[in-house]
Amino acid sequence: MNSKPSADPATLSYEQAGVNYDLIDPLKVAAQRAAAATAANLAGHGFTEVPASRGESAYVLDVGPFYLASIVECLGSKALVADEMSRLTGRSWYEGIAQDTIAMAINDLITVGATPLVVQAYWAAGGSDWFGDAARAQALVAGWKRACDVCGVAWGGGETPALTGIVEAGRIDLAASCTGLVNPKSRLTLGDKLGAxxxxxxxxxxxxHANGLSLARKLVERLPQGYLTPLPSGRSYxxxxxxxxxxxxxxxEALHRAGITPHYSANITGHGWRKLLRHPSTLTYRIHTAPPVPEVLAFIQREARQDxxxxxxxxxxxxxxxxxxxxAEAQRTVEVARAQGVPAWVAGSVEAGPKRVVIxxxxxxxxxxxxQLR
Amino acid sequence: MNSKPSADPATLSYEQAGVNYDLIDPLKVAAQRAAAATAANLAGHGFTEVPASRGESAYVLDVGPFYLASIVECLGSKALVADEMSRLTGRSWYEGIAQDTIAMAINDLITVGATPLVVQAYWAAGGSDWFGDAARAQALVAGWKRACDVCGVAWGGGETPALTGIVEAGRIDLAASCTGLVNPKSRLTLGDKLGAxxxxxxxxxxxxHANGLSLARKLVERLPQGYLTPLPSGRSYxxxxxxxxxxxxxxxEALHRAGITPHYSANITGHGWRKLLRHPSTLTYRIHTAPPVPEVLAFIQREARQDxxxxxxxxxxxxxxxxxxxxAEAQRTVEVARAQGVPAWVAGSVEAGPKRVVIxxxxxxxxxxxxQLR
Incomplete structure (x- = not known):
């Protein structure tokens, strides 16, 4: 499932950064099997699941006039970087962390063609005192609201438990759940039209973004100036x-208004560009144009000595x-994205051939x- | 918001068990205000929130043909009891813990009249090795599936992150999100018909259930035999x-099939029977019949010297x-519940009068x- 550790002992791979998928994967497989078996429960309500959504980034139900999509997603360890940077700079970084958490859920939910409608907040702190830092707490609230406004979703509510003994003292476990509708149903994007x-x-x-942070944090141990190491631009790592x-x-949403329905979408998170292989089809994805690499990622690649x-x-x-x-819609897709302030490129094409990505x-x-995600 | 600590120093109150709501509440108020302001975002999609659901146990949207309800809920600290009992007995207790977690979400979601349709699992472990205990992991999966089957919901998927440095080593932070529909819309139960x-x-x-566990765990420090203290029945604490x-x-769901639509519902969790005061109406709730007290709760009351x-x-x-x-439907409501295997009682009535519960x-x-929940 994961890249082999490189032969160069100086290379820092994801496994060396401490995530052992071999221990998690048997549970995941058992859970996926058990979950799939519960689909039959929907018949009692007159509904059905959309089976092709199993293994995709969000789960989809057919409830008649539209499809219902839902998801829960975890931020991961990015909050640990925010905590360390707060210590080093005296600033709170939780406004951005809030956006990261919501992005984890929403960027997955939209891959199936859903319009996100409601977000619920899951903020589990290591103790009541986490919430006593008013500046940090207000930054979390402000960033959460702003991200909801950007995405046009309602913030429905959530949970703010103090989990002493489960979450570490001084830390917070952040997650978001999101529910949306695929409406009209023709917006459903599960890849059945994906092709050469x-x-x-x-x-x-x-x-x-919020993936690869275990690696990024591990790297800090190698940097004499740690998180304050200047990048070429002068900004700190x-x-x-x-x-x-x-x-x-x-x-x-802008693509929908422009009448463009993608054949498939992939949120590029963990596993990097291997996520371009997400759909089960046997197809070749040939990339002729790679976007510019953000400075921080070029830095990580160099310092971690990754090829x-x-x-x-x-x-x-x-x-x-x-x-x-x-x-025929590629160039217009790029223009719609750019009009929303998101740089975009026609980067390649889908071809008949073995399942692979060629950059x-x-x-x-x-x-x-x-x-291997399924 | 909470009961005052008793004057008797031997009494163990909830605050003494370590939950300080004074630190959490300002954040909650700020979050509730910010969340309420996001409702306007729904207009862009042609939908509206149901404002009366703000402050209720689940958030409700009007999406046209039906209402959409969603929620995320945390298990809390009950898993710590399961961990300690595993150490003492060699058994895994996570099948029940899974049911507890789902119950936290579903028992809240149904208060608004929703039929739960999809559950997402949030299982955040303190490290990959948590999932390496196959018996425990399989119990969690089996209990989760069973609870989904009992409630007629589909298990959509979820997250199983390993959050080293955020969740404590050897521990797991469990939560569930749930989405459902109020269908037909006449099932919406927000208390507008509640009355004398x-x-x-x-x-x-x-x-x-899964509330009051901080108190229950604190009490163990006073018991020479700890969790293995026998209750009168012979079962351990x-x-x-x-x-x-x-x-x-x-x-x-059985009530709906029987044609009974409650005027209001309350999930009795934290704050105990004060939850009978949940609806904002000014009404008196007079209880003439209190159900039998489960042995474990009678034990806690006695040992914690609570009045x-x-x-x-x-x-x-x-x-x-x-x-x-x-x-006119009270007796039939009891019969419907009993037919589902849940003991039930006509316990009292709603009267005009000041906002209070009289047992x-x-x-x-x-x-x-x-x-004060709002």
Whole structure:
């Protein structure tokens, strides 16, 4: 499932950063089997699941006049970077962290063609005192509201438990759930129309987003100045890591208004560009144009001594979201995204052939066996 | 908001058990205000929120042909009891813990009249190794599936992050999100029809459910045999604490099939019977029949030296869910619940008068100022 650790002992791979998928995967498989078996329960209510959404980024039900999509997503460890940067700079970074958390849920939900409608907040702190830092708490609230406004969703409510003994003292476990509708039903995007001849449009990322942070944090141990290490632009490594994740819902909603329905979408998160292999079809994804690499990701690649195969297979490397659209609509898709303030490129095309991604400018290739999500 | 600590220094109140609401509440108020302001975002999609659902147990949107309800809920600290009991007995208790987690979400969602349709799992472990205990992981999966089957919901998917540095090593932070529909719309239960003359039907709890566990855990420090202290029945304190939370969705769905639409519902969780004051109306709730107290709750009351005011204001004391129904349907409501295997009682009635709960058999009264949830 993951890239092999490189032979170079100086290379820092994702596994070395402490995430052991071999322990998690058997549980995931058991859970997926049990979950699939519960679909039959919907018949009692006169509804059905959309089976092709199993294994996709959001789960979809057919409730008659439209489809219902839902998801819960975790921020991950990015809050640890915010905590350390607060200690180093005296600033609160939780406004951006709030946006990151919402982005984790919304950028997945929209891949199926859903309009996100409601977000619920899950803020589980290591103790009541977490909420006693008023500046930090207010930043979290302000960032959460702003991200909801950007995405046009209602913030329905949520949970703010104090979980002493479960969440570590001084820390917070952040997650978001999101519910939306695919409306009209013709917006459903599960890849059944994906095929040779489609264009691949990549949308710019703002930086590392909220995946790859274990690696980014591990790297700090190698840097004499740690998070305050200056990047070429003069910004610090820590500050650049905390650039909030781009929210892509404004783009997908604008595409709908422009009459463009993608054949498929992929949120590029963990596993980097291997996520272009997400759909189960056997197709070749040939990339002729790679977006510019955000400074912070170029820095990580260099300092972690990753080759392009490792870097593009782990990090987003400048592409946060992929849209697979009819070739005739590729240029207009780019224009719609740019009008929403999101840089975009016609980056490649879908071809008949073995399941693989070919990044021609870099000479990198990922085979279908390098991404096993189902 | 909470009961005052008793003058008796031997009494163990909820505040003494370590939850400081004074630190959390300012954040909650700020979050509620910011969340309310996001409702306007729905207009862009042609939808509206149901304003009366703000402050209720689930958030409700009007999406045209039906209402959409959603929620995210945390298990809380009950998993810590399961961990300690695993250490003491060698058994895994996570099948029941899974049911508890789902119950936290579903028993809230159904209060608004929604049929729960989809549950998402949020299982955030302190490290990948949590999932390496196959028996425990399989119990969690099996219990989760079983609870979904009991409630007639589809398990859509979820998140199983390993959050080293955020969640404590060896621990797991469990939560569930749930989405449902109020369908037909006439099932919406937000209390607009609640009034004098309604009957109060109480549904039996199975024990402590998943609220009050901080108190229950604190109490262990006073018990020489700890969790293995035998209760009068011979069962241990720890085992009784881990009785899984009753799932009430089968009752609310059966009521719908029987043509009974409650005027209001309340899930009795934290704050105990003060939750009977949940609706903003100024009404008196007079209880003439209190359900039998589960052995484990009687034990906690006695050992924590709580008077009835403190105990009924903190724990469910045998009543896990309250239905406020037209008096003419009270007896049939009880019969429908019993037919689903849930003991139920016509326990009292709603009267004109000041906002208060009067538990006549116990001489206990809670005023409206004793529950401030909004």
């Amino acid at each position: 001849g489609d264009a691949i449009v990549l949308l710019a990322s703002s930086g590392i 820590g500050e650049a890591l905390l650039d909030p994740t781009t929210l892509y819902a404004p783009v997908t 392009d195969h490792e870097a593009y297979g782990t990090l987003n490397m400048g592409a946060g979201f992929a849209l697979f659209v009819p070739a 021609e400018p870099l000479g990198v290739e990922f085979g279908g066996e390098e991404l | 003359g309604d009957a109060i039907v109480l549904l039996a709890s199975s024990g402590i 720890g085992e009784a604490l881990l009785d899984p939370t009753t799932l009430y969705a089968p009752v609310t 009835d005011h403190e105990a009924y204001g903190t724990l469910n004391m045998g009543a896990g869910f309250a239905l406020f129904v037209p008096a 006549e058999p116990l001489g206990v009264e809670f005023g409206g100022e004793e529950l």
